[in-house]
Amino acid sequence: MNRLRSGRTETTAFNHVILFLLAVFALGPVLVLFLNSVKTSEQIAANPFSIPAEPRFDNYAVAFEKGNYVNTVKNSVILTVGTVIGVLIVGGMGGYALAHLEIRGANIIAFYFLVGTAIPIQLYVVPLFFIWKTFGLLNTHLGLIIIYCATSSPFATYLIRSYMVALPKEFIEAAKIDGASKFQVMTQVILPLSWPGFLTTGLIVGLGVWNEFLIAVTFMHHPDLKPVATSLRAFQERFTRDWGLTNAASVIMLLPVLILFLLMQRRFIEGLTQGGMKM
Amino acid sequence: MAFKIDSRVGVTSAYRWRQILSNYIFLAPVVALNLIVIVIPSLTSVYISMTKWSGLNQPEFVGLANFERLINDPIYWKSLSHNVIWTIFFLTIPVAMGLTGAFLLSGIKRFQMVYRVAFFIPYVIASVVNTELWRTLLHPRHGIGAWLAKQGIEGFDIRVFGSKHTALYGVAFVDSWHFWGFLVIVYLAAMYQVQPDLYEVAILEGASRFQRFRHVTVPGIRPTLVFTLLMIMIWSVPAFDYIYLLTDGGPAHASEVLGTYLYNMSFFRFEVGYAAAIGVTMALITAFIVAIFVILRRRGWEI
Numbered sequence: 001m002n003r004l005r006s007g008r009t010e011t012t013a014f015n016h017v018i019l020f021l022l023a024v025f026a027l028g029p030v031l032v033l034f035l036n037s038v039k040t041s042e043q044i045a046a047n048p049f050s051i052p053a054e055p056r057f058d059n060y061a062v063a064f065e066k067g068n069y070v071n072t073v074k075n076s077v078i079l080t081v082g083t084v085i086g087v088l089i090v091g092g093m094g095g096y097a098l099a100h101l102e103i104r105g106a107n108i109i110a111f112y113f114l115v116g117t118a119i120p121i122q123l124y125v126v127p128l129f130f131i132w133k134t135f136g137l138l139n140t141h142l143g144l145i146i147i148y149c150a151t152s153s154p155f156a157t158y159l160i161r162s163y164m165v166a167l168p169k170e171f172i173e174a175a176k177i178d179g180a181s182k183f184q185v186m187t188q189v190i191l192p193l194s195w196p197g198f199l200t201t202g203l204i205v206g207l208g209v210w211n212e213f214l215i216a217v218t219f220m221h222h223p224d225l226k227p228v229a230t231s232l233r234a235f236q237e238r239f240t241r242d243w244g245l246t247n248a249a250s251v252i253m254l255l256p257v258l259i260l261f262l263l264m265q266r267r268f269i270e271g272l273t274q275g276g277m278k279m
Numbered sequence: 280m281a282f283k284i285d286s287r288v289g290v291t292s293a294y295r296w297r298q299i300l301s302n303y304i305f306l307a308p309v310v311a312l313n314l315i316v317i318v319i320p321s322l323t324s325v326y327i328s329m330t331k332w333s334g335l336n337q338p339e340f341v342g343l344a345n346f347e348r349l350i351n352d353p354i355y356w357k358s359l360s361h362n363v364i365w366t367i368f369f370l371t372i373p374v375a376m377g378l379t380g381a382f383l384l385s386g387i388k389r390f391q392m393v394y395r396v397a398f399f400i401p402y403v404i405a406s407v408v409n410t411e412l413w414r415t416l417l418h419p420r421h422g423i424g425a426w427l428a429k430q431g432i433e434g435f436d437i438r439v440f441g442s443k444h445t446a447l448y449g450v451a452f453v454d455s456w457h458f459w460g461f462l463v464i465v466y467l468a469a470m471y472q473v474q475p476d477l478y479e480v481a482i483l484e485g486a487s488r489f490q491r492f493r494h495v496t497v498p499g500i501r502p503t504l505v506f507t508l509l510m511i512m513i514w515s516v517p518a519f520d521y522i523y524l525l526t527d528g529g530p531a532h533a534s535e536v537l538g539t540y541l542y543n544m545s546f547f548r549f550e551v552g553y554a555a556a557i558g559v560t561m562a563l564i565t566a567f568i569v570a571i572f573v574i575l576r577r578r579g580w581e582i
Contacts, residue, residue: 012386012387012389015383015384015386015387016387016390018379018383019380019383019384019387019390019394022376022379022380022394022398023393023394023397023398025456026397026398026400026401026456026460027397027400029401029412029413029416029456030400030401030404030412032412032415032416033408033411033412033415036415044415044421045420045421045425047426048415048416048421048422048423048425048426049426089308090308090309090312091309093305093306093308093309094305094306094308094309094310096305097302097303097305097306098306101302101305102298102299102302103299103302103303103306104299109306109310112313115569116313116317116318118513118565118569119317119321119562119565120516120517120538120558120561120562120565121517121519122517122519122537122538122541122542122557122558122561123320123321123324123558123559123561123562124316124317124320124321124323124324124558125320125558126320126324126327126541126545126551126554126555126558127320127321127323127324127327127555128316128320129545129546130334130551131319131320131323146312146315146316147316149312150312150313150315150316150317151316151317153309153312153313154309154313157309182301182302182305186305207403210405211403211404211405211406211407213405213406213407213520213523213524214519214520214523218546229405229406229407230407232407232408232411233407233524236407236411243415243421246411246415247411247412247415250407250408250411250412253405253407253408254404254405254408257403257404257405258400258403258404261399261400261403262396265395265396265399268399268403269395269399269464272402272461272464273461273464273465273468
């Protein structure tokens, strides 16, 4: 046992060296982004890795103002919150049905959810564009929210279902004996018990919407209604030479995600790995 | 007596039917959303793929003409070959890094959480930010290459995204930098399911670190490993964001993939019918990958 233990300490040094190098590879570029966001283009050109003597926090103020972040953040918040609420309602109901109600053909629905997430978006994005145009949903927040709800609902339904399946059946049976309807069981028994599942699902769906690019760039052309992602792209194209400014603009988009992730990393990791892999 | 029982059964089954039917109301919203946004447009795409349509005029039915055009379109085949390269790239480099990271993490306790968070951070950052970050870092005159050249290490100050020899690999590198940490976490979770006594036996028998990885870890996480390989193949078909943002398929289609080719075909060249035909082939490729997986599984492969 003693020999085993000493063997262990010897080998973990090797583990730590490699893991440290991998961590540098993962985080180094992000760190450089933060450094460059407080430098001038000339300073970046001179040495991209230098730590600026006098950090130019001014870049943030300029990027925030010229990038019209007050507006774009508002748009992204509308899209994110709208989608999360929609997905949690739709996915919560679906997850409840698949976990606790008798559904004939539940396998077919489960199979669709698996295959449905595999359908390449390019198959339906073009017709969807023309359908949305016909119904006046193009260039509207509602139009984007509906698409985001649809594309993330199979994942959300599945993830919420996996939390609900784990709930003890006795609670549900007891409520039924007390004469609760299915709807009452869902809202008064299942919901309070499975909120961690809802929180995790909401975080992951919200992250996806905040970061999403392809759907936003296709279905939203109105400059005042664009979310952060696509307006950041436009900003980058407008100030191609001003590295400090575009890097600061990128950090503004990244910062809320990073803070939320660091605060709730267990939930993010749990949801993203389980939801993605347990299907 | 018998009549009475029959009628009772009848009442119960009618009641039960109503019960079961009302269960479907809970599923209706999620199913309706998917029908409207995904299923119906997907089926419409199959029809559009058989028309000549600019998106503005009336679609004109042309049968399989778009698919004949695809067969003779060298850029289509070039894009498809890039998707294959992309898939192979992701099946090897990020998977190898993910397995390495997870295996090393499973052997330590201190700082494990710190490493996990560090590896995972690029995965939660938006494609628009990640591409901006690497565009700066790999800039020939301001980035890592230029910095190395100043230190006397020449040869890396190249236009990674501007050269037709490196564009595709450059983009794949950036996307996999963002992706591999996700695999670490998935593999690590699977590695904790492997029986610990198997490792103890292996250690007692004097197995080296690599032998333990090869003969205990890999067989132990095989279902997860195979599943991630399948998902990588499926996700590689619609690959879009990083390519569109960094090179838009250029220069001269050197990093064009099916996703970017279709997008530009429909929204910039207004060849909507032809674009739909490309989309249909992408769906067929996905179906083919899933079918192979299902067949192998039915044949008793443990995947």
